[in-house]
Amino acid sequence: MTVGVLGAGQLGRMLALAGYPLGLDFLFLDREPGTPSHQVAPSLFGSFTDPALLDEIASRSEVVTFDWENVPAEALERLAQRTRIAPPPLALATAQDRLLEKELFARLKVPTNRNRAVDSLADLRRAAAEIGLPGVLKTRRLGYDGKGQQVIRGDKDIESAWQALGNSPLLYEAMVPFDYEVSAIGVRSRSGEFRMYPLNRNLHQGGILRLTRAPWKSAALEAAARRTLKRVMEHFDYVGVLAIEFFVQRGRLLANEMAPRVHNSGHWTIEGAITSQFENHLRAICGMPLGDTAARGHSGMLNLIGAMPQREWLLGQAGLHLHDYGKSPRPGRKLGHVTFVETTARAADLRANRLLRRIESL
Amino acid sequence: MTVGVLGAGQLGRMLALAGYPLGLDFLFLDREPGTPSHQVAPSLFGSFTDPALLDEIASRSEVVTFDWENVPAEALERLAQRTRIAPPPLALATAQDRLLEKELFARLKVPTNRNRAVDSLADLRRAAAEIGLPGVLKTRRLGYDGKGQQVIRGDKDIESAWQALGNSPLLYEAMVPFDYEVSAIGVRSRSGEFRMYPLNRNLHQGGILRLTRAPWKSAALEAAARRTLKRVMEHFDYVGVLAIEFFVQRGRLLANEMAPRVHNSGHWTIEGAITSQFENHLRAICGMPLGDTAARGHSGMLNLIGAMPQREWLLGQAGLHLHDYGKSPRPGRKLGHVTFVETTARAADLRANRLLRRIESL
Numbered sequence: 015m016t017v018g019v020l021g022a023g024q025l026g027r028m029l030a031l032a033g034y035p036l037g038l039d040f041l042f043l044d045r046e047p048g049t050p051s052h053q054v055a056p057s058l059f060g061s062f063t064d065p066a067l068l069d070e071i072a073s074r075s076e077v078v079t080f081d082w083e084n085v086p087a088e089a090l091e092r093l094a095q096r097t098r099i100a101p102p103p104l105a106l107a108t109a110q111d112r113l114l115e116k117e118l119f120a121r122l123k124v125p126t127n128r129n130r131a132v133d134s135l136a137d138l139r140r141a142a143a144e145i146g147l148p149g150v151l152k153t154r155r156l157g158y159d160g161k162g163q164q165v166i167r168g169d170k171d172i173e174s175a176w177q178a179l180g181n182s183p184l185l186y187e188a189m190v191p192f193d194y195e196v197s198a199i200g201v202r203s204r205s206g207e208f209r210m211y212p213l214n215r216n217l218h219q220g221g222i223l224r225l226t227r228a229p230w231k232s233a234a235l236e237a238a239a240r241r242t243l244k245r246v247m248e249h250f251d252y253v254g255v256l257a258i259e260f261f262v263q264r265g266r267l268l269a270n271e272m273a274p275r276v277h278n279s280g281h282w283t284i285e286g287a288i289t290s291q292f293e294n295h296l297r298a299i300c301g302m303p304l305g306d307t308a309a310r311g312h313s314g315m316l317n318l319i320g321a322m323p324q325r326e327w328l329l330g331q332a333g334l335h336l337h338d339y340g341k342s343p344r345p346g347r348k349l350g351h352v353t354f355v356e357t358t359a360r361a362a363d364l365r366a367n368r369l370l371r372r373i374e375s376l
Numbered sequence: 377m378t379v380g381v382l383g384a385g386q387l388g389r390m391l392a393l394a395g396y397p398l399g400l401d402f403l404f405l406d407r408e409p410g411t412p413s414h415q416v417a418p419s420l421f422g423s424f425t426d427p428a429l430l431d432e433i434a435s436r437s438e439v440v441t442f443d444w445e446n447v448p449a450e451a452l453e454r455l456a457q458r459t460r461i462a463p464p465p466l467a468l469a470t471a472q473d474r475l476l477e478k479e480l481f482a483r484l485k486v487p488t489n490r491n492r493a494v495d496s497l498a499d500l501r502r503a504a505a506e507i508g509l510p511g512v513l514k515t516r517r518l519g520y521d522g523k524g525q526q527v528i529r530g531d532k533d534i535e536s537a538w539q540a541l542g543n544s545p546l547l548y549e550a551m552v553p554f555d556y557e558v559s560a561i562g563v564r565s566r567s568g569e570f571r572m573y574p575l576n577r578n579l580h581q582g583g584i585l586r587l588t589r590a591p592w593k594s595a596a597l598e599a600a601a602r603r604t605l606k607r608v609m610e611h612f613d614y615v616g617v618l619a620i621e622f623f624v625q626r627g628r629l630l631a632n633e634m635a636p637r638v639h640n641s642g643h644w645t646i647e648g649a650i651t652s653q654f655e656n657h658l659r660a661i662c663g664m665p666l667g668d669t670a671a672r673g674h675s676g677m678l679n680l681i682g683a684m685p686q687r688e689w690l691l692g693q694a695g696l697h698l699h700d701y702g703k704s705p706r707p708g709r710k711l712g713h714v715t716f717v718e719t720t721a722r723a724a725d726l727r728a729n730r731l732l733r734r735i736e737s738l
Binding site: 027030031034035036037039053054055288297302303305306310325326329330332333335336337338340350355 | 389392393396397398399401415416417650659664665667668672687688691692694695697698699700702712717
């Protein structure tokens with residue numbers, strides 16, 4: 015069985031590496047060669063909206079998925095007439111637009127921060143007055159890793175934020191004074207079977223995920239996250255892996271955003287769970303039974319960002335698993351990650367903090 | 377860094393899947409397309425002795441290794457003049473010839489069964505008389521998975537065994553009434569660092585490995601196996617993974633044969649050890665620090681031979697990891713394997729036996 019994948023980044027690469035042992039073959043489509051997945055699987059190159067390329071990937075794949083959130087909706091529409099697509103295109107379209115996402119959360123009664131669509135400077139002034147300051151102005155589309163965002167702390171920031179982002183449809187959100195961030199990752203099969211991984215606690219730096227610790231033990235938060243994940247997945251009749259990021263505010267979850275795909279905060283599942291998020295995404299979209307999502311021990315995952323720490327040092331650390339995405343270094347770019355699994359939560363916390371300090375000094 | 381691999385079977389495939397996360401690239405050479413490694417990495421096709429192909433793989437690879445024991449010695453000689461090769465060609469040449477292997481064991485004082493070279497029917501009669509019956513007549517070269525062997529139980533079998541195999545150089549060995557079989561897998565780095573995985577207990581059926589359980593706890597056997605592995609590896613100034621199969625006879629180890637490569641009885645290390653044998657082979661031959669060889673729990677590995685059991689059933693078993701090699705079915709052919717990890721040895725033994733019975737009935 016061949017799985018077509020739109021986007022050939024590190025997520026696609028890890029999907030292929032998880033899928034080969036299941037006997038799957040892969041075919042990627044991306045804009046240019048040299049991408050992380052291209053190094054490990056056959057790939058087509060060109061525009062995501064090129065009908066000939068889309069028809070080729072459709073005719074050669076039993077199911078098509080995506081490793082990138084900004085795949086154009088028209089590409090999926092054309093594919094949907096020719097082959098099976100999972101996760102559902104409507105989930106992707108919703109995740110691509112922060113306003114649709116917030117409207118979904120409201121409709122499903124998922125708590126989230128207050129927000130308002132902004133299409134003019136006057137809108138922005140009204141939103142800031144109504145929702146209050148500080149707040150964050152975000153582009154509705156194409157934002158990731160902190161890009162396309164302006165923090166508005168006082169009235170004086172309103173005009174410059176508008177200058178920076180005003181040529182796109184926008185959303186103004188209350189800035190949430192959160193205690194910490196968690197994410198929940200679930201998988202749902204074609205027949206509606208649902209499983210969730212243990213909760214992840216995440217640390218972002220400069221808008222980019224730096225560190226994940228899992229399982230993050232909190233029965234109350236996990237139960238709340240499970241209800242939300244399940245509700246969102248059932249709404250879409252979802253098939254595959256879905257992640258939702260939450261702020262934790264005085265013991266309550268506030269949904270921040272969702273990702274209709276395998277997620278950076280779930281990379282620890284490769285070594286730290288019985289079945290990785292990558293394998294479970296493939297099991298789901300290929301109509302196979304889901305795998306066990308239980309944790310093996312207490313994991314930590316650190317992203318390697320911008321420059322690769324000395325490989326010799328990383329590989330010399332007992333039990334540290336390197337995942338090099340084969341990308342060339344660039345400031346702010348995710349080049350790889352490392353994972354470790356400890357037998358206790360305390361040992362994992364200590365190791366995560368030590369490693370974070372050490373990697374920052376390398 | 378690019379690793380060249382001669383032979384593109386399932387061992388090469390699992391090497392590539394373990395090597396991509398280390399940031400390695402691969403280039404395979406095999407006789408024809410459609411091999412398991414070819415599905416996951418760039419490959420060259422043609423004769424192993426084609427100078428142009430060998431020169432291409434040498435010029436594109438920082439180090440060349442092999443996934444197949446019968447790579448012609450002349451191929452390695454040509455490569456050795458052009459790039460780095462690991463493991464050492466002399467170890468491969470020794471493993472390719474049962475007589476050289478037995479002579480090595482004798483020289484290094486590694487206990488093995490009694491044996492004698494056979495080049496004529498008269499030699500065979502003398503060997504049978506001297507060593508005794510029953511015995512096994514084996515081709516010195518190109519035997520694997522029980523092929524190229526004839527059991528001689530009585531004088532009446534001598535002539536038919538000679539008829540079957542007599543056109544190759546042969547070895548006659550005492551048939552050892554062993555209690556069970558174990559194998560030891562070690563890895564040695566360029567700087568001489570040595571690590572050994574926990575011992576494997578193996579069950580063969582029809583000359584083919586069927587089941588491995590690890591760790592097989594026996595401090596005395598493990599210490600003896602470690603001494604032997606270390607001695608053999610130091611003899612060759614070995615770099616990479618080496619496996620030695622042993623018969624256990626009244627608590628003593630008798631070396632049966634060695635494999636200068638990753639080994640089927642070490643496949644459990646993918647899920648069941650901190651660092652897999654595949655990753656450690658690559659770390660060693662690429663000059664990286666070795667990874668931890670400790671076990672994570674108690675593993676069982678079953679080969680899937682001849683026909684693939686129903687995938688739906690396999691994937692529906694909690695915590696069962698499928699490794700499909702992407703090969704077409706054929707009687708006696710290894711098509712894949714499954715691994716599980718349990719928390720106690722007893723649970724792993726029970727599960728292995730249950731699974732063995734079930735897979736045979738599928």
